[in-house]
Amino acid sequence: MATSTLNTETLESLGTAQDGNSETQIEKPNKTKNRLMIIINCAFATIGVVGGPLLVRLYYLHGGTRKWLTSFLQSAGFPILIFPLMFLFIQSKLSTRKDVQISSSFCIEPKLFLSSAAIGVLFGVDNFMYSLGLSYLPVSTATILFATNLCFVAFFSWLIVKQKFTAFIINAVVVMTLGSVLLGINIDGDRPTGVSKCHYLLGFLLTLVAAALAGLMLPFIELALLKATRKITYSSLMQFQFILSLFATIVCVIGMLVNKDFQAIPREANEFDLGKAKYYIIMVVTAIVWQLTTVGLVGIIFYTSALFNGIFAAVLVPFTGVAAVICYHENFTGLKGMALALCLWGFCSYFYGEYKMLHKVTNNETPKTIEKVENELKRLDDHEEP
Numbered sequence: 001m002a003t004s005t006l007n008t009e010t011l012e013s014l015g016t017a018q019d020g021n022s023e024t025q026i027e028k029p030n031k032t033k034n035r036l037m038i039i040i041n042c043a044f045a046t047i048g049v050v051g052g053p054l055l056v057r058l059y060y061l062h063g064g065t066r067k068w069l070t071s072f073l074q075s076a077g078f079p080i081l082i083f084p085l086m087f088l089f090i091q092s093k094l095s096t097r098k099d100v101q102i103s104s105s106f107c108i109e110p111k112l113f114l115s116s117a118a119i120g121v122l123f124g125v126d127n128f129m130y131s132l133g134l135s136y137l138p139v140s141t142a143t144i145l146f147a148t149n150l151c152f153v154a155f156f157s158w159l160i161v162k163q164k165f166t167a168f169i170i171n172a173v174v175v176m177t178l179g180s181v182l183l184g185i186n187i188d189g190d191r192p193t194g195v196s197k198c199h200y201l202l203g204f205l206l207t208l209v210a211a212a213l214a215g216l217m218l219p220f221i222e223l224a225l226l227k228a229t230r231k232i233t234y235s236s237l238m239q240f241q242f243i244l245s246l247f248a249t250i251v252c253v254i255g256m257l258v259n260k261d262f263q264a265i266p267r268e269a270n271e272f273d274l275g276k277a278k279y280y281i282i283m284v285v286t287a288i289v290w291q292l293t294t295v296g297l298v299g300i301i302f303y304t305s306a307l308f309n310g311i312f313a314a315v316l317v318p319f320t321g322v323a324a325v326i327c328y329h330e331n332f333t334g335l336k337g338m339a340l341a342l343c344l345w346g347f348c349s350y351f352y353g354e355y356k357m358l359h360k361v362t363n364n365e366t367p368k369t370i371e372k373v374e375n376e377l378k379r380l381d382d383h384e385e386p
Helices: 008-017 031-061 067-073 078-093 100-104 110-136 139-146 149-160 167-185 197-226 234-259 261-271 276-303 306-315 317-328 334-384
Strands: none
Touching (some): 031 067, 031 110, 031 139, 031 276, 031 306, 067 110, 067 234, 067 261, 067 276, 078 234, 078 276, 110 139, 110 197, 110 234, 139 317, 139 334, 149 167, 149 197, 149 334, 167 334, 197 234, 197 276, 197 306, 261 276, 276 306, 306 317
16 A cells, blocks of 8 residues: 655655656756855855956056956956866765766757857857946946846746736835936046046946846846757856856956957056966966856856846845945945835845745646646556556
């Protein structure tokens, strides 16, 4: 006689079976490991999202002027991924499972390679626009502006991966847009010393465009992973990140060659306010920190969604702004505070909407899942009885 106990694993397995018509190609780990990896990737993203802009601004404040160089640093740290990739490859070779597909499927499939390369090119262009915008804006202002990325992520997720577009998302878009408008009103009071009004406006617009482009890339990453023919493992995800950063770096290297940045780097290092040694240390640390950002953000998309990625990035806005005020003594005006409050309001509105939707789906699906489990157990009982 089959047992009629309903445990969590049975519910989850049969709940997954309900979605059999939409075959997912992403092989996710168990729930405990899943949560652990989300925490680790969120930690990586936090280090980069908060520390990256501060390091770039440090470069600009002490004599750095090369925009393509700072763009290059946002993706040039990808070689550090070689070491975990080597470990994962050796681990697959030494696996006790004698499955031929383990070694043959370790390398990323061609379709996913092309997707990561195309997104990498967009990533390189986005890095340049963000770096140029940050050279004309205070870190706190640029960070709040880039937080509008959540609005673009929400819209493009609805458009590309068919994410539901609720009233709460619309509210988030409206209030975060108002926050950007408030920052635009405060041009003279927020403009850094030595930056003209024209350059400030250029930085303002470039940062918004960079936020929009980033909002487009994140759903494309999610779509590429969902449309993969093979199952996505963490090793193939890391290869995806490696290729993405490689092509972004190639775009920036081309820009540096055209702008003759490589010839200017030694001269700029000698003239750097903090000294030549610290110049190169800042370069290396910046590249590593930004690479942690890429690893963290792509990992968050893999384990959750592009929308959650945008939410988490918006959560970090206050921390980056406060860090900029502490480290660089930037002015934190009343309008900037209102813009930050609107940004947080938009985030809370979006998060509350997602919570209500999840609660509604859970209430609707749980009775169906339990009924399905009970029917399945009854079928097994009938089958076992003579």
